Amino acid sequence: MENIFETNVLDSNEAKVMDKLTIESGIMEETLMEQAAFAIADVASSFSPKKILCVAGTGNNGGDCIAAGRILHNKGYNVEIYIYGKNQSNGFKKQLLIAENYGLKIKYNKDFSDEYDLIIDGLIGIGLNGEVRSSIKTVIEKINSSNAKVISEDIPSGISSDTGEVMGDAVHADITITFGNLKIGQILYPGREFSGKLKIAELSFKKFISNRKIITPDIIKVPNRKKDSHKYDYGNVLILAGSSKYPGAPILTALGAQRIGAGLVTLITPGDSSKILSFEPSIIYSSLNKNNFEKNDLKKLNDEIERANVIILGPGMTEDSIEFVVELIKKQGRTKNIVLDAESIQAIKEFESLSENILITPHVGEMKKIFKNLKNNIFELERFSKQKKCIIMLKSSITTITDGEKTFFNLLGSSSLSKGGSGDLLSGIVGGLIAQGLDTINACITGSYIMYKTAKELSNEYTEYFITPKLISENLYIGFKL
Numbered sequence: 457m458e459n460i461f462e463t464n465v466l467d468s469n470e471a472k473v474m475d476k477l478t479i480e481s482g483i484m485e486e487t488l489m490e491q492a493a494f495a496i497a498d499v500a501s502s503f504s505p506k507k508i509l510c511v512a513g514t515g516n517n518g519g520d521c522i523a524a525g526r527i528l529h530n531k532g533y534n535v536e537i538y539i540y541g542k543n544q545s546n547g548f549k550k551q552l553l554i555a556e557n558y559g560l561k562i563k564y565n566k567d568f569s570d571e572y573d574l575i576i577d578g579l580i581g582i583g584l585n586g587e588v589r590s591s592i593k594t595v596i597e598k599i600n601s602s603n604a605k606v607i608s609e610d611i612p613s614g615i616s617s618d619t620g621e622v623m624g625d626a627v628h629a630d631i632t633i634t635f636g637n638l639k640i641g642q643i644l645y646p647g648r649e650f651s652g653k654l655k656i657a658e659l660s661f662k663k664f665i666s667n668r669k670i671i672t673p674d675i676i677k678v679p680n681r682k683k684d685s686h687k688y689d690y691g692n693v694l695i696l697a698g699s700s701k702y703p704g705a706p707i708l709t710a711l712g713a714q715r716i717g718a719g720l721v722t723l724i725t726p727g728d729s730s731k732i733l734s735f736e737p738s739i740i741y742s743s744l745n746k747n748n749f750e751k752n753d754l755k756k757l758n759d760e761i762e763r764a765n766v767i768i769l770g771p772g773m774t775e776d777s778i779e780f781v782v783e784l785i786k787k788q789g790r791t792k793n794i795v796l797d798a799e800s801i802q803a804i805k806e807f808e809s810l811s812e813n814i815l816i817t818p819h820v821g822e823m824k825k826i827f828k829n830l831k832n833n834i835f836e837l838e839r840f841s842k843q844k845k846c847i848i849m850l851k852s853s854i855t856t857i858t859d860g861e862k863t864f865f866n867l868l869g870s871s872s873l874s875k876g877g878s879g880d881l882l883s884g885i886v887g888g889l890i891a892q893g894l895d896t897i898n899a900c901i902t903g904s905y906i907m908y909k910t911a912k913e914l915s916n917e918y919t920e921y922f923i924t925p926k927l928i929s930e931n932l933y934i935g936f937k938l
């Protein structure tokens with residue numbers, strides 16, 4: 457991604473509001489279109505094309521496209537404009553008239569040939585409503601089967617700017633030039649892939665602050681470490697995780713919490729995770745010597761629970777431990793910081809509402825088990841977080857963090873993380889940051905940033921095949937270098 461001076465991520469409604477506020481402030485729609493068109497024409501020229509095809513719809517996205525064609529024609533390029541659709545927006549009509557006055561060749565609803573080496577896709581932008589109609593689908597297929605380079609205006613036609621979903625069919629762009637701000641549909645897959653390289657063209661929009669942002673180094677908050685300090689200044693993390701079946705997962709969680717700087721890390725598990733002591737003897741370890749946690753273990757663990765300022769539950773647990781988790785949430789859910797990962801997340805089904813000191817860190821499969829309606833839908837995720845009153849870090853190729861009001865997207869991940877154990881490590885890292893005093897949202901932002909950045913840097917050296925969660929934990933210092 458280039459030119460990321462703007463980290464706001466807008467939905468289509470916000471983009472329309474931003475347009476409206478700008479126009480109400482006195483900037484004319486024609487001015488914005490001209491700026492958008494110049495930005496497109498600049499990028500188009502950089503390809504040194506021999507023959508350019510502008511494929512325009514009849515909305516303002518099409519208007520931008522015609523204007524870009526006119527600017528390129530004026531620069532001396534060989535340009536043809538093909539128009540598809542009926543209902544013409546005012547912006548479109550104006551651009552069509554100017555293009556005709558400037559002597560451009562324009563064709564309507566006709567099949568185009570294969571002779572172009574650059575196509576500008578201005579069929580549909582943020583105005584897409586529903587599945588792409590069949591007449592436009594045919595045009596999209598034709599663009600995708602051409603050998604020409606493709607520049608999409610604002611968003612590849614056919615991608616929902618709100619979800620990133622392909623609405624029937626969508627243009628596969630080499631470059632997408634978006635106007636003013638990023639849109640959700642360019643951030644989330646598959647839209648991200650269809651967008652190709654992303655560029656933001658800064659038009660004269662009125663400043664618009666969205667509650668959704670991508671995570672960039674400037675918002676990372678690393679907890680302070682004082683010269684005059686002791687271990688109790690950096691928090692006490694209690695990890696209640698694992699089972700006789702999965703003894704490895706809690707080891708990674710404990711390593712994550714330790715390597716991110718927590719003062720004390722205690723791991724108590726039903727199974728045998730004693731290998732942790734050979735990896736990191738400073739971790740306080742004990743086993744309950746059974747298969748799973750049971751409700752009545754809570755009493756035994758009372759002292760450790762009281763001492764902890766963060767409790768991480770879940771990695772390596774099986775569903776047999778759920779009753780224990782439910783009971784712990786009932787007793788401590790309003791007072792302690794609790795991180796629910798992996799199987800323990802299912803416990804929240806038992807609660808109508810939780811509290812903002814509870815974080816759940818599901819991957820998409822785990823999220824679907826607690827929330828069946830979730831598709832690729834940020835609005836639903838935000839609603840769910842608000843309704844349940846808990847913070848959510850939804851882990852995927854793009855990790856989304858929300859408290860229902862503010863939402864952050866981590867775009868740094870890579871396939872080196874698509875391995876069992878990455879999530880276990882992450883819950884430890886995030887818990888370790890909460891222990892050091894970061895609020896939960898900032899712990900998720902900073903923890904996921906440090907871990908994913910470490911994975912990325914290591915992958916550059918060792919490949920995405922070779923990296924393991926343990927190797928990431930041992931090299932976490934790399935991610936601290938912002």
Ligand SMILES: NC(=O)C1=CN([C@@H]2O[C@H](COP(=O)(O)OP(=O)(O)OC[C@H]3O[C@@H](n4cnc5c(N)ncnc54)[C@H](OP(=O)(O)O)[C@@H]3O)[C@@H](O)[C@H]2O)[C@@H](O)CC1
Pocket residue numbers: 475485488489492513514515516517518520541542543545579580581582583584585586587588589592609610611635
């Ligand atoms: N306003 C401004 O100041 C600025 C706006 N800007 C630009 O305007 C864009 C937004 O323009 P917009 O609102 O006119 O909508 P737009 O993306 O062209 O889509 C409408 C067209 O798509 C068509 N269409 C829709 N759904 C369809 C479907 N399912 N299947 C098939 N066709 C479908 C629809 O056809 P209809 O349904 O009307 O028949 C109509 O032709 C924005 O992305 C940016 O590029 C920039 O210039 C900066 C300043």
Ligand SMILES: Nc1ncnc2c1ncn2[C@@H]1O[C@H](COP(=O)(O)OP(=O)(O)O)[C@@H](O)[C@H]1O
Pocket residue numbers: 798818819851852853854855868869870871872873874875876877878879880881882
């Ligand atoms: N292709 C990818 N791109 C970016 N991040 C990824 C990718 N695959 C996995 N991840 C990240 O790796 C982690 C995997 O978590 P999870 O599935 O819970 O692992 P486990 O439960 O095995 O520990 C998540 O943080 C996820 O965001």
Ligand SMILES: [K+]
Pocket residue numbers: 517577578579580581608609610611612613
């Ligand atoms: K488009």
